[in-house]
Amino acid sequence: MQLTGLPIDTVTWIAALAAVLITVLYILKLRKKSVEIPFSPLWSQVMTTKSRRTDWWRRLKRLFSWFLHLLIAALLAAAMLGPHFDDEVIDERHVLILVDNSASMNATDVTGGHDRFDVARSKAREVLETIGGDDRVMVVMFNNRVQPLGPFVDDSSLIDAALREQRATANPTDLEQALSFAADSLRDRQPAELIIITDGASITDDTAFDIDLGEHTRVRHLKVGESSENLAITAFNARRYPSNRLDHEVFVEVRSFYDRPVEASLELRGNDRLIDTQPLSLEPGEIHRQFYPGQAVSGERLEARVRLVTEDARNVFPLDNRAYATVPPPQRLSVQLVSRGNLYVEGSLILNNHLDIEHVHPDDYDPNAEFDVTIFDGVGFEAPASGHLLYIDPPEEFSPFPISSRDDEPIITDVRSDHPLLRWVTLRDLNISSSKTFTLEAGDDPVASSFGQPIIAARDREGRRTVAIGFDVRNSDFPLRVAFPVFLLNVIDYFADDDTELMRTFPTGETWSIPVDYGIDSAQVVTPDGARLPAAVHHGAALFYGETPGFYELITDQGTTVVAANLADPQESDIQPRSIELADADVADDISDLLFDRRQLWILLLAIALVLLFVEWLTYNRRWTV
Amino acid sequence: MPYCRYRTVGFESLLSREAPLRASKDSTSKTFDEEFLKKLEYLYIVSQKIAAGKFRAKRKTRLVGSGIDFADHRQYTPGDDVRNLDWRVYRRTEKLFLKLYEEEEDLHIYFLVDNSRSMHLGNPNKWQVARQLAAALAYIGLCNLDRVSIVPFSSHVTDRMAPTRGKAQIFKVFNFLERCEPGEQTTMKDAFRTFVNENKRAGLVVVISDYYDPSGFEEGLDILRYHRFEPMVIQLYDRRELEFSLQGDVELVDCETGEVRKMTVTPAMVREYRRVFEEFSNDLETYCTRRQILYFRAALQQSFEDLVLKIFRAGGFLK
Known part of the structure; x- marks a missing residue:
């Protein structure tokens, strides 16, 4: 028995004094009320009869009454001691409950709830209901945040009220981050109880978290989930080929987490129309990757669905059965070629059928004409008001970069191979008869240089991109190389700001950055469930956080951009429940020894004393014990 | 200081027998007020209906003597007064029979009213009822031209109203009862012994008391009977004594002896007290019944008229 109330010496003194006082009061005769009666012999007869019958009983009753008062005093004294059972933890504890609401907690392989998170929340509430009066508790939801x-x-x-409003997300899990948070939270709050309610789906088999949770922190892992059977689309992307903006390919990755072969079907839908369906036969743990030629899906919202066909199998995690992707509509550029005639340049541009090329003789040049790209080939004029600029062998007075010198037979020694202009392009051993070199300003990129003297330079300033080539291509063997048309295509793509990487598909649970036009300062996002939310715009990009798979529409003054979001996390799709291991601490797997039910025995003792007092009062007033 | 004040009642209103009784204007007595007098008139009328005859000295003794009411015949014996021979019977039977007549004489009615402290306990108390009862019965006696005497007693005879006669004497009765002071404890045998010594003329003795005599009531009543008095027992009790509401630790003080008993009164003890009282009353009743003594038990809270009428109907007082 543990005592948390008054010191036992004090209570002993108080109890002894109370006992003595009660005894004295019982010994002392109280002054009785005087009543005049007409004839006492009748009462004498009554007393004789009664005393003959109940003398011994009366003594016993008085003794019982005295004993009852002593018992009441003893109960009160015991209540003052603040007793607790030995198995109770009476120190104040800090209880931190980590509840996983990541994507894997949407799995429905549970009993007693709709999904794993439902069960986890119930467990958390069970723990909350038994929190002791002196304990402090905090509940933390975690996924990758x-x-x-x-x-x-x-x-x-x-x-409890806040917990009931929580839902499972489609975000991946970062258990280590959650444990770090727990360690920070419990650092100066010992003793502590850390209860982690998760399926452990993100944990790899050999992971032992090396986190210092404190010497007096007991860790418990309440595991939820029963199955690992899942069929998931772990990747779904579309990209276009560099050489043809209309030509795309779609990549789908389907992964089986079954321990037996299963049959499935994979559907590809565009704008909610079925485009293709394929049967799949997947071996245990097999990863099926498939590319679809994307000729017919340009500009559409693509959706991939995987459906389990095997009848006796069960797919308990529906969240990753669908994946989404978008392919933006093709972009055409209007190009103004101001030249007296350059077959190499014209031929390379003609190869790209997404350009609307207009040949302009230098005498007909109009600086007010609006084009997406203007190419000055060996001529110099005032730059147009808008559009990107390519200068080839610019005259000194119209060169965008000041000309520092002219080199004969320069050798290209330095290239910025990571620059978009030089993607898939090599300038090694390029022979140039003569070239101008530029003087660059801060922010300008020397794409290719000869001993530190830039020959090809690029500038990206105030929404306008400028590229200058310091030599006439006809006075070099550059046009004779395969690299030349590719270089020009890179220049056009550079101007179009249209790379050929995977397009606008984002993982859930992250803050996305979507480029917007220059000058846009506000945007709104329509989420897959129809909610319209404001998005922050910063440095030419709209930023917002998405945690639901599906299509998002970014609405700006300039139009609407559609992006897709997918779970796309193989680790999260692997919903096999796993146990947590810590490098420096044991992890219990239940809370049976976690006695939160702080039994306040003093209340019980006080209640018993009151009941006895009532009994005493009742029996006294009923004259049963007098 | 007297325990009860008495008021002088106008005597002139009692000159005529038929004249209704009326208290004097300055009478403020609560016990014998005008309302009480009306009740007495009413009771008297009722008693007239119950009793037979309207003669002077209407009480008839058991003696056969020189009255005018024929009572019986008996055979003639030498020495009898020949004037009383019934010749009509002689003519039919040729035997001498003597006509007997009821002897009429004044009846003495003594009211022995308990004036001990126990009779004065509470408000209203038994003494108030006892003297009302005594006055009522005395009034009936006076109206019947009986000789009425009031003798209050406790441990001894505290006072005595000499035998008086005639309706007009009722206010004398009132005055006497009003000025009676409480006595001490009840000792019937002593008081009654004194009474029989002082009153040689036998008669009806109405004993109005609660009979709370520590030495017992039997000896006192036996003394009356021994001296050829005809006792009539009226036991008064107060229901409040039986409904003992105060419970718990109390000191019971005997109002007559001053004896103190400390005890804790419980509902069971109250019930036991009622049983003991009932037993006490039954003993008194049994005693009276066995000795052919008229016995009446009356609660203080009982209607005064009902009690008087009950006595009338029982006979014994009205003959």
Whole structure:
């Protein structure tokens, strides 16, 4: 028995004094009320009869009454001691409950709830209901982010309301981050109880988290989930070929997490129309990758669906059965070629059928004409008001970069191979009869240089991109190389700001950055469930956080951009429940020894004393014990 | 200071027998007020209906003597007064029979009213009822031209109203009862012994008391009977004594002896007290019944008229 109330010496003194006082009061005769009666012999007869019958009983009753008062005093004294059972933890504890609401918690392989998160939440509430009066508790939701529902509080009902509103997300899991948060939260709050309610789906088999949770922190892992059977689309992307903006390919990766062969079907839909369906036979753990030629899907919202066909199998994690992708519509550029005639340049441009090329004789040049790209080939004029610029062997007075010198037979020694202009292009051993060199300003890129003297330079300033080539291509063997048309295509793509990487598909649970036109300062996002949310615009990109798979529409003054979001996390799709291991601490797997039910025995003792007092009062007033 | 004040009642209103009784204007007595007098008139009328005859000295003794009411015949024996021979019977039977007549004489009615402290306990108390009862019965006696005497007693005879006669004497009765002061404890045998010594003329003795005599009531009543008095027992009790509401630790003080008993009164003890009282009353009744003594038990809270009428109907007082 543990005592948390008054010191036992004090209580002993108080109890002894009370006992003595009660005894004295029982010994002392109280002054009795005087009543005049007409004839006492009748009462004498009554007393004789009664005393003959109940003398011994009366003594016993008086003794019982005295004993009852002593018992009441003893109960009160015991209540003052603040007793607790030995198996109770009476120190104030800080209880941190980590509840996983990542994507894998949407799995429905549970009993007692709709999904794993439902069960996890129930377990958390069970723990909350038994929190002791002196304990402080905090509940934290975690996925790849950590979200506390409040600070440490002693009233669990405050947390309970917030907990009931929580839902599972489509985000990946970062358990290490959550454990780090727990370590920070419990650092100066010992002793502590850390209860992690998760399926452990993101944990690899050999992971042992090396996190210092404190010497007096007991860790418990309440595992939820029962199955690992899942069929998932772990990747779904579309990209276009560099050489043809209309030609795309779609990549789908389907992964089986079954321990037996299963049959499935894979559907590809565009704008909610079925485009293709394919049967799949997947071996245990097989990863099926497939490319679809994307000729017919340009500009559409693509959706891939995988469906389990095997009848006796069960797919318990529906979240990754669908994946989404977008392919933006093709972009055409209007190009103004101001030249007296350059077959190499014209021929390379003609190869790209997404350009609307207009040949302009230098005498007909109009600086007010609007084109997406203007190419000055050996001529110099005032730059147009808008559009990107390519200068080939610019005259000194119209060169965008000041000309520093002229080199004969320069050798290209330095190239910025990571620059978009030089993608898939090599300038090694390029023979140039003569070239101008540029003087660059801060922010300009020397794409190719000869001993530090830039020959090809690029500038990206105030929404306008400028590229200058310091030599006439006809006075070099550059046009004779395969690299030349590719270089020109890179220049056009550079101007069009249209790379050939995977297009506008984002993972859930991250903050996305979507480029917007220059000058746009506000944007709104329509989420897959139809909600319209504001998006922050910063440095030419709209930023917003998405945690639901599906299509998002970014709405700006300039139009609407559609992006797709997918779970696309093989680790999260592997929903096999796993146990947590810590490098420096044991992890219990239940809370049976976690006695939160702080039994306040003093209340019980006080209640018993009151009941006895009532009994004494009742029996006294009924004259049963007098 | 007297325990009860008495008021002088106008005597002139009692000159005529038929004249209704009326208290004097300055009478403020609560016990014998005008309302009480009306009740007495009413009771008297009722008693007239119950009793037979309207003669002077209407009480008839058991003696056969020189009255005018024929009572019986008996055979003639030498020495009898020949004037009383019934010749009509002689003519039919040729035997001499003597006509007997009821002897009429004044009846003495003594009211022995318990004036001990126990009779004065509470408000209203038994003494108030006892003297009302005594006055009522005395009034009936006076109206019947009986000789009425009031003798209050406790441990001894505290006072005595000499035998008086005639309706007009009722206010004398009132005055006497009003000025009676409480006595001490009840000792019937002593008081009654004194009474029989002082009153040689036998008669009806109405004993109005609660009979709370520590030495017992039997000896006192036996003394009356021994001296050829005809006792009539009226036991008064107060229901409040039986409904003992105060419970718990109390000191019971005997109002007559001053004896103190400390005890804790419980509902069971109250019930036991009622049983003991009932037993006490039954003993008194049994005693009276066995000795052919008229016995009446009356609660303080009982209607005064009902009690008087009950006595009338029982006979014994009205003959």
